[in-house]
Amino acid sequence: MQRRFKEKLIRDTFLVFACVSFLFLTGIIIILVKEGSPIFKEYGVFHLICGKSWYPTYEPPDFGILPLVLGSLWVTSGALIIAVPLGIGSAIYISEVAHPEIKKLVKPVIELLAGIPSVVYGFFGIVIVAPLVQEFFGLPVGLNAFTASILLGIMAIPTITSISEDAISSVPQSFKEASYALGANRWETTVKVTVPAAAGGISTAIILGMGRAIGETMTVLMVAGGAAVIPRSFFQPVRTMTATIAAEMGETVVGSSHYHALFAIAIVLFVITLSFNIIADLLAQRFRRRLG
């Protein structure tokens, strides 16, 4: 009796904990929609999402968030160009090539990259990377999409590496043995058997890395330059959705159109990252089924 009661108590306690995160998520969604929807009605969904200029504090204001959405996607794709080869490459090295002693050292070091606060990356970007980029490419200014992509790329590496590495390591030994038995060497086995077998997990890793890059705020606020223009080159300053919200929320009049427009940006960002997560989840499920 005593024991059953205890078990029930524990179960209920954890149920409450589980409900709390559910509660928070619902709360966030409700607030986002409540605070963001007035601007959709006032300014029009089409105008808001496809408008090309963001001048929120002028009379009359322009609330076109297209430059911000494209700015975010622009630096995110730049970051992926850097992070995907490096991240997956390191994952393959760690799980397939590295000596166990080296693996013991390299893996925590890469994961440590994830623990560096983003403001530190931003500071590093302003002080060191931006002047180098500016000088090397002969640009008028070093704070641009390229610099932001480099930093976001570095920040996304740990996510991509550690999830890809888990996926590659969990490819059954029998797959590799079969490949060796057919006369394939180590390189052929890795490229043609192990990596394709882990493809689901690797795609999940890439998508989660993408989510990390698109949601990053402080670093892009500091190094992307912050010009709300539709990006045409990697060497021009851009402004992302996250940086806009972070920079403008504190100063805006609560309840104004500008305030609602910032929430509308948050809704768009939330929808984008949510779809990333759903896709990652679907891929992961598929991957599990294939190996199971």
Place this chain on the structure above:
Amino acid sequence: MKKIIAGLTGVMLLIGSALPIMAGGSKLVLTGSTTVFPIAQKTAEVYCDNHPEVEISVRGGGSGGGVAALIDGTCDIANASRPMKTKELFKARGKGIDPVAHVIAMDGIAVIVHPENSMDKLSMVQLKDIYTGKISNWKRVGGKRGVIVVVSRDSASGTFECFNKMALKKEKVRPDALLQASNQTVAMTVSKTPGAIGYVGIGYLSPQVKALKVNGVNPSKRTVSNGTYPIARPLYMYTDGKPKGLTGRFISFIMSAKGQKLVEEVGFVSVK
């Protein structure tokens, strides 16, 4: 199901009871503008040293956040680098709050360039043409040939609002201007970019950047306080009604000779 609801209610009560950190007795809460923050912090520190029984908490969050907190009754003093807007005043009256403005300091906005830039002055007209995009090469204003990199503050900040009103006559900043989130990052960007132009509060001037004369006047505490420097603004603290009790004593401390000396110490211009 009943249990879930009971559990949830419990959690909500727990969260709810932690929320209201209301000001009362010998506690004072200041919230708002990041520009006013150093003044509020410095004066609060010195005031608490002399009155150990008083506890003052100073928070940033921006002018808009400060005013919203005053309207919601979650702070005693709202710091603002701009006057309250009509919409905010209406909202305050609707909630029975009567905001009273106190001009506690003046701030001049200095126009800065890279130290190696050969320019040393600009007229207000040239400044406006550079920021609106009519002029995009230093050669057009008498400097060496080179692209002008326009650095501005975020269009929601109080500093931008003041600069936009006084220097740009409310015209739009060129869309490809670099928008930075703070005075420090504007100064840092300008100091690292040879072709850049930017603007910061005069408290943020340093040897790493060069301040230009505007309409022939050097930005300094003296020219701001005698009104000759053309880009200057007042900084505010808002209270609900005429300040009484601790709030009143704190405001009078800031307005006193000692308080205004602290204002100067953190880089702003005294109103006395």
